[in-house]
Amino acid sequence: MLRTDDGQTVKLTDYRPTDYILHGVEMTIRLFEGAAEIDAALTLERRTETAAGAPLTLDGDELVLTGLSLDGAPLEPGAYEASPERLTVLSPPPEGRFRLGVSTRVVPEENSQLMGLYRSNGIWCTQCEAEGFRRITYFLDRPDVLAPYKVRIEADKAKAPVLLSNGNPVEAGELADGRHFAVWDDPFNKPSYLFAIVAGDLDAMHEPFQTMSGRKVTLGIYTEKGRVAQAAYAMDALKRSMRWDERRFGREYDLDVFNVVAIADFNMGAMENKGLNVFNHKYVLLDSDIATDSDYAGVETVIAHEYFHNWTGNRITCRDWFQLCLKEGLTVYRDQEFSADEREATVQRIGSVRRLKGHQFPEDQGPLQHPVRPDEYREINNFYTATVYDKGAELVRMIATILGRDGFRKGMDLYFERHDGEAATIEQFVACFEDATGADLTQFALWYVQAGTPTLSVSETYDAANDRLTVTLQQSLKPGAAGTGTAPMHIPVRFGLVGSNGQDKEAATTSAAVEGDVIHLREANTRIVFEGLGERPYLSVLRDFSAPVQLEHAQSESDRLALARLDPNLFNRWRILNDLVGQSLTIASRSPADSATPPLAADIVDAILASVADVSLDPAFRAQVLALPGEAEIARMVAENVDPDAVHAVVEAARVAIGRRGMRLFEDLHKETDPAADFSPDAASAGRRALANAALGYLVAAKDDPAPAEAQYASARNMTDRLSALALLVHHFPGTAPADAALADFYARFENDELVLDKWFALQATIPDPASLDTVLHLTRHPKFTLRNPNRVRALIGTFAAANQVAFHRADGAGYRFVAERLVEIDRINPQIAARIATTFRAWRSFEPARRENARKALQQLIESQGLSKDLKDIVDRSLR
Ligand code: TRP
């Protein structure tokens, strides 16, 4: 049975330590076809603060108890109470350590939630974060209970020649009946959510690695049979990540082995289990025939992210799940910094900001709003959000901006020194930066507890007679769904005063809020005066997006266009162009009546084209300039009575306008792709492909002609070029012969590659036409479609709901009804996936009345369905509130 809603809310203020201390765990896991037997021995001791004789309560989830003993003697029936959710030992020994033996039996084959012990393509694997360990054995399943683990796995040798767990391998051998065993010992104290085993017939790649102190480590990547060659890039990324963490943070690896396993059925991207990272195979397996440049970037990022968790998450973990951003926000910040160093910093930052605005801003401005550190939850799985991860990373980035690179490093060093081996809190993390540098971060810490996106309003006036620039900054935070505070926060605003020569001026100011190139805004309002400028400068604010705010800068269009050309901060050149486009398209989407006037003024189009033509700029940067804000982002900015058809029409018109005006440039840029060139996944090569493919997109839009895309599809020698061409054909000429032919060819080439098939499904789920709902419905009956594989469900249903503004938000409500019906089906199989996809309804109140009513009805019907999981019910409840 699923965990259905029990109406319970967990609150941060209710935290208290466990009554019993766990000193160690020994487990034996015997794997058979159709069942697994788990014997766990827990060494426990009453905490001195606990009253003698207090009961010991362990968590379970769908468990069957098959044995229970205390110090070797079976427990009498009256001495305990057991249910699938709980095991209570009524009066454990009051003094000294005791050993509790707990036996359970589970059926991995029937575990479709993919939490706990399950099977994926025959491979036994586990997923324990956040509360999956309790689906394997009864346990104190919370992150502040740390212990060393010793794990013995037994299985049939033919079915599972590979037996892996956390830590170091210490023993292996043969058993009767063709079975064998392996014993793994993890000396590092860890919480149960980092436990893992994997058993199966896997191929492996091994490489040696020597850490900075000379420790020798064997790195291993395991894949399904015949695919290990596709793990070469992941292995390379792993080694680069390990080196980077040594150089940048002085952190080295701590076990003799580090293993990564690629699994086909997986709820998220990957999992940082100690010494045994388990990955969605999407983030391990690739080569240029099956993966795009963004897939390569994704593998690099996720490999780094999970590896970095070894220190930020594993060596120092979270006291409770409210502190999730302690490990996730920090680790995202670390993987972003890694990618910035390995690739191109400005382009990486643009990507992170796009993601933040595309995912986190809508979450922060809608019914699912919550602070970076939530203070209550009904289902913790629903808090692995853009706010915890991406805004959490922004908060760490702000600390680094406030303290500077050296101060930040000192704080991190202190954090590692002070809390190694502990389960920590956000307060302890912030205190390390204060103690290491003497800074006062009290006001800054409000960012962790106040939900919502603050608005930062900026204006300036220049007094020519006195050569004086006065800058006014104002912050405000609207109360939102989370009901948290709205006090002024410490906002670091990186800035520059740009001269007509394109250089930053050194200006004098007496304001204490200015420190180098950062204005520390702490009040609701501040006024800063700069003198000695020599001419009226252009004010470049919020450089590198130094704070996650909604910027309202009252700046003339001519100043903005000048900065788009001159700003030495390249990020801001992009940001200013992107804002000009976003604001124009937002205005045009609000009044579709005058669709005769082009949505983008000619001088904005020219500014874009000038940047794109500037060969001194990185091609990847120029490609970013060409990527328009997405339709969902425009819809968010329209904010009320949104008509997604109007938004789509406006964005298309803008593409055509840019394409027509830049035709010659785009023809030249597209020719610069060299289809004969050997593929290299490096950032520079990827940037050139991105620019050429962006150019192709505008050519196709301007000419309304599929021919150039058809030609590229036919000659493509890598997935990036092939998929770009296919997307143009399928999205702009759906149902035509060239589109259908290319789709059929693509299917024929890749029908046996699950990862590429996901692209085929996702492409058709995003055809921007109300009729594409029928296509999606049809595809749910395709022989390759299954509700059991999360990647496939996400590719078709998730992508449809998240990225097809026109068809999901169809005026007649058919898109909403379709998704709501699928959610009920998915929920019975995998509640986490259902809940995640359900978040796509979150903006429903911002739509025009007919859609709003249709969405409300679909949500209402959903919530009235019988037996919804806790996960899905929580999301739908909060969305309707
Ligand atoms: N901790 C993982 C990460 O960020 C993500 C994660 C949380 C996860 N819960 C999960 C992964 C459940 C898979 C399944 O790296």
Ligand code: ZN
């Ligand atoms: Zn993580």
